[in-house]
Every structure is written in structure tokens, then in C-alpha cells.
Amino acid sequence: MTSSQEATQTEDTAYFRRTKPIEMTEDVRTSFFVSTIHAQGAWQEDELHMAPVSGLVAAELEAYQPREDFITTRISFDILGKLHAGEVKVVTETVRPGRTIELIQSTVYAQGRAVLVGRTWKVIASDTTRIANIHDPELPPVEDAEPWDEMTGRWPGGFIRSIQARTFSDHAPGHGRVWITTDIDMIEGETPSPFVKLVGLADTANGLSPIAEPSRGDVFFANVDLTIHFLREPVGAWLGFAISANIGETGGGITSAILYDADGVVGRCEQSQTVRLAD
Template sequence: MTSSQEATQAEDTAYFRRIKPIEMTEDVRTSYFVSTLHAQGAWQEDELHMAPISGLVAAELEAYQPRNDFITTRISFDILGKLHAGEVKVVTETVRPGRTIELIQSTVYAQGRAVLVGRTWKVIASDTSRVAELTDAPLPPVEEAEPWDGMTDRWPGGFIRSIQVRTFPDHAPGHGRAWITSDLDVIEDEPTSPFVRLIGLADTANGLAPLAEPTTGDVFFANVDLTIHFLREPVGEWLGLSIAANIGQTGGGITSAVLYDTDGVLGRSEQSQTVRITE
């Protein structure tokens, strides 16, 4: 466990704390944070869980040159190395500017190297209600789901202990339906929008209904990326997931999910896994 984690107190109310003023150089935004124990990962004690660090990146992307006439249609994350706990730097910049479409990128640095890249496509908002149609099945409301401790039974780490999960009776390995939320802010003393909060929970799909049982200790199935496609901007504090997991025969796996918020279908997520038998 790092010294930064050891210094974390139980009363922390966020996953990260800002430790330096924001730097703006031309069109580049640089922010500095330190993680709390709540952001701790499930595979190793000294690494970050992908969920809260993706929420942190979402917060930086949201804060960078905001435009009220745009909506986010996709956000993708590629893990470039170990997500070290402790101090991280996030550098955000425009990759492709435009009047109706733009691409923005955030790069996370830890221990002197880039460890995560997040990119978001934003497009001009318009009224498409005349042709709007949703074909994904609805998810029953969170009030009809039951509290579930299957995450804490399977997974260690500070992040897992920070979340609340509710599932339905048909929740099973490879096919799961759940609602998930957290009472913690992503950044201490800064408001967490529904966009940031729900992105900061989406990575849990990989561990909510796994085909392989992590408690046996003989299989490893970490995801190397996360991609979320949106139909609209998220609302509320609960993220719903209808999950389908698949593992191939040559070391690859895919976790897919239809995403929901309190207004209904929100979008879809995909995670590719590196699957390894360790014994």
C-alpha cells in the first residue's frame, strides 16, 4: 500500500483530491490529483480501480471548454499501463475541433508515464424526437431490485466497498441485471454531475456478472479498455446495467452491457478482456 493510501482517512468523501491549481496553457488543461483509498482496485492493492479513474477523466473532459449545444456520443478509455494509486496528472486537449463535431482527449500520468487515455466524441445537439425509437428492452426500476452483496463477496479493494448494488432474481454468471450507485463524489469538494458519476460506475460491468469465479484465484480476466456509446446525456445517481459476458478459447473475453439511468435506456458499453489461467 502506498504512503498516499495510508494517509487516507475513513472520513474521505471522494475518490480523488485536487492537490495543485489547474494549469491552462493555450488549449491544454493540466490537473493534479491524489487518490483516496476509496479508489483502490480489486486486482492489486497499490493500483486504482478503472471505474473511479474513468470518472475522474470524465470530469476533466466535461470541464474542458464546455459547450451547452453539444452532446457526448462516445467516450472510450485505453489502459496503457498499471494504474498506480497515489498522485496522478491529467492532461486534456482538443484532438479534432469543429463547429458540429469535436474530439477531446485526456491522458492520465502516474509515476512519470502515461497509463490511461480517454477520448470523447461530441456532436451538435438537435431535435430528433420525430424519428426517435428505442429497441433495447427496458430495465425495471431500482425500487424493484434487491440489495446484493455479491460484489464485496467476490472482490476486495476500496472502490468495491464504496458502491451500492441492487440486482434482480435472474442475475447470474454471464447474464446480469443490476443497478449501482455510490454516495462519494469523484473529486473532493467539487460537484459530481450525473455524466461523471455514471461513467465512474460503468467499468463495474466486468465484475458484476463474471463467467469466471475470481475467488478461486486461478483465473485472471482484467479488461484493457472501456467504451461507452450514449444516446443522450445521463440523468440521476443510479446506473442500470443489463450485462452479457463471453470468454473465448484463446485468451480473449468481452463484457457487453446495455446502460440505463432513471429515464430509461442510456447507451451501451463494451470491455475487452485479457483472460489468463494462472494455475
């Protein structure tokens, strides 16, 4: 990292800054941003990490025609191309309107082309306390975990440097239990909700307990998507993971994780990977 990048990182307090006023045309919301060094990816210096891009989309989906009587049950992201650092545009619109169920979509544009699509299913909230039942195991609280700096040693990039992590003694390649958080806001001057903050951290699952060691430089295992299913709206500032990672024999991989917040199990996430070995 150059001295100018180091100075910029010290000055920036968010992953993105708005560059223009929000545009609303009928039912379409268009927002304009520029990324900071904190959003930098781990594979290439001139690309964005998918985690903060996911959080940016989550913020736009949350702000688009909000309904207090709805909850998010799924948010999914498909990467369509390189997530170029710099100026990005996010266009949000309703795909499927409804009184009790709706589907909303955000498309991220960089350098004139669509590079990521995020979609969220929202359903009307109801009281299901009487039949609520969680079968996934609990994760010990963040206070019981030990500080963990292996992330910055294993992965480069501004986003990874923005994360604080804590882990447990049974953490190992292919499976692990981790708590992470960040003090960086998603959008400059806007306090992120727990939903935005935690969605903006979930993509790290792919790199928290990898089977292969990325620092050796002989393997590439980037994920091409991210899907998060929620039982309820998230709370708190820390996101917990219980991770299971698998790589097949023909270039495919899957990282799965149970997700936790301050109140316990909040959902699950899945990522599919393209796995390549160096020649």
C-alpha cells in the first residue's frame, strides 16, 4: 500500500461516499457512490471486496420503499463481472409487488456495465412465537472468543484490514467458529442498521476457514455468489459464523455457515466457488 493510500485510509470513515443526490423516477431509485480504500478486495488491488458491496446493496434495498410490517427472509447476490473500485451506481426497483410478499432488486454498475445483482424477498411479519424452534447449535458469546489477527496475515486488501475478529480454539481449515465486526460505516454520514452492517460482513465466510491456503499463491477460490436466509431481522454489531467449507474434484467449492448475532441464530449463508490451481 502506498503512502497516499495509507493517508486516505486514515481519513476515510466509511466504505463508500455518495457523489450525487439520489434520483427517483416512478418506482426506480438510483444512487451514486465512490468507494474508499476500506472496500478494497483481497484478490486484486483495483477491485472491491464483495462484502462491502453486499452491504451497500443491503442499504439501498432497505431504504427503498420501506415497510415496517415486513421482514427480510432472503437476500442473494450474483457477481456478473469484476467489481471495479471507484465510482459505482446502484439502481433499485420492485420485481414482484404484493400485499404480503414482495421481491426487490438492486443492480450495481461500474465502468458502464452491470457487475452485481442483489435480490431480496420480504414477507409480512407475524407472531409465530408459539411454534418457534431453533435446532442449530448455539455459538458461545463473542466475549468467550480470543482476538484473532490471522485474517490480515492471510489476506491482503483494505476491507480485511477494517475487520476485527475473534475465534475459538477449535478453529481449523474447512471448519471454524468466528465472530467479526467493523467500526467502519457502510456509507459516509449514514449510520448503518444491524441488517446492513451484518450483510456487509457475511461474504467473509469464504475466507475465514479456507481449506486451501491463499497466501501460497497457487490456488484461487473466489465465490461467484452469496445467498443469506434470515429467520428474523439481525441485531447488534457482531456477526458470528459456524463454517463448513468443501472443495470438489472438478473445480467447484461450497462454503456454508450458520449465522449468529447478539440474540443467537439469525440465519444461514451459502457461497459457491470457482476453484483454480496455478499451472
